[in-house]
Amino acid sequence: DGGITQSPKYLFRKEGQNVTLSCEQNLNHDAMYWYRQDPGQGLRLIYYSQIVNDFQKGDIAEGYSVSREKKESFPLTVTSAQKNPTAFYLCASTNRQVNQPQHFGDGTRLSIL
Amino acid sequence: GQQVMQIPQYQHVQEGEDFTTYCNSSTTLSNIQWYKQRPGGHPVFLIQLVKSGEVKKQKRLTFQFGEAKKNSSLHITATQTTDVGTYFCAGHSSGTYKYIFGTGTRLKVLA
Numbered sequence: 001d002g003g004i005t006q007s008p009k010y011l012f013r014k015e016g017q018n019v020t021l022s023c024e025q026n027l028n029h030d031a032m033y034w035y036r037q038d039p040g041q042g043l044r045l046i047y048y049s050q051i052v053n054d055f056q057k058g059d060i061a062e063g064y065s066v067s068r069e070k071k072e073s074f075p076l077t078v079t080s081a082q083k084n085p086t087a088f089y090l091c092a093s094t095n096r097q098v099n100q101p102q103h104f105g106d107g108t109r110l111s112i113l
Numbered sequence: 114g115q116q117v118m119q120i121p122q123y124q125h126v127q128e129g130e131d132f133t134t135y136c137n138s139s140t141t142l143s144n145i146q147w148y149k150q151r152p153g154g155h156p157v158f159l160i161q162l163v164k165s166g167e168v169k170k171q172k173r174l175t176f177q178f179g180e181a182k183k184n185s186s187l188h189i190t191a192t193q194t195t196d197v198g199t200y201f202c203a204g205h206s207s208g209t210y211k212y213i214f215g216t217g218t219r220l221k222v223l224a
Contacts, residue, residue, distance in 0.1 A: 031210045042119075042201060043156070043214040050210050058211070059114070090155055094210070099144050101158035102203070102212065 003027065006091050006105035012113045013078065013085055021076045021108045023091035029103070030096035032074035036060060037088040037107075046089075049074055050096065078110060086111050115140045117204045119215035127223050132189040134218035136202035143207040145178055145185045150217075151198045159187075159200075192222045 004025045013019045023032065031050050035043040045058030049068040063082025068074055074093075078085045088109050092102040116139045126132050136145065144163045148156035160169055162178035162185060169176045175188045185202055202215040 033212075035214070040219070042216040045211065045213070048211060056211075096210070099161060099163055099205075101146060101161060102148075102156075103158070104155040107155050 004091060004093055004103055004105035006089075006108050008108060009106065011108055011110045013110060014113050016080045018077055018079050019110070021078065021089055021091075021110070023074045023076065023105060024072055025074075025093045025103075025105075026072060027093055027095075027103060028071070029093035030071070031094045032068070033092040033094075033102065034058075034064070034066065034074070034076045035090045035092065037090060039088075043090065046076065115204070115206065115213050117202060117213045117215040119200075119202060119218050121218055122216065123219045123221075125221045125223060126192050128194060129191050132192050132196070132220055134187050134200050134202075134220075136185045136187075136204075136215050138183045138204045138213075140204075140206060141182050142204040143182075144205050145182075146203045146205070146212070147176060147185075147187055148201045148203060148214075149198050150201065154198075156201060189220075192220070194222050194224055196220060197222050 007022045033048040034046040044060050047066045049055035065077045090107045091105045094100045094102045146161045147159040150156045166180045167178040173190045177186045199217045199219045201217045203212040
């Protein structure tokens with residue numbers, strides 16, 4: 001079964017610590033995305049990647065970093081510079097062809113200890 | 114920058130009543146997608162509209178794309194408790210793979 005796997009499901013971050021959220025897809029999709037969702041809010045774009053070894057900042061990239069070394073993987077690092085990291089993080093992917101829907105993972109809930 | 118707003122933010126309806134959510138973009142879109150997110154879940158793709166003035170139906174759901182391709186609506190006829198969730202629109206501009214999500218409308222259906 002093809003899909004997107006995010007791990008872990010729940011993550012706790014200590015003060016000053018960097019944490020990395022995993023996102024893997026086996027849909028053979030070229031484009032991948034990271035969104036942040038705060039309680040009762042919409043999805044805000046953190047970073048996106050249209051192709052391997054290339055990525056662009058979204059609307060709220062400060063305090064986050066990504067890499068795209070493999071087509072299947074798009075990990076997100078929440079750095080200590082992100083002062084308010086508590087949120088629900090969603091990874092998505094889509095085919096590079098125009099007008100394709102986004103497929104989402106189950107998300108990671110990040111909280112501060 | 115580009116913004117996509119949705120109204121209302123919340124809507125409570127009695128089961129059997131109709132429901133409509135509206136989506137407005139500050140810029141012209143190449144297409145618009147609609148997603149549903151159940152409580153505690155992730156967004157699930159419902160439909161995509163591409164043409165100006167397009168109308169699509171999925172059972173009790175009717176989706177419209179405005180003539181100027183800057184607004185869209187989702188209408189649910191005779192809501193059921195299974196319709197509970199947050200409905201998001203996502204606008205896509207040509208020349209980019211970036212989607213801008215609307216603020217969402219949270220629907221509660223009272224049995």
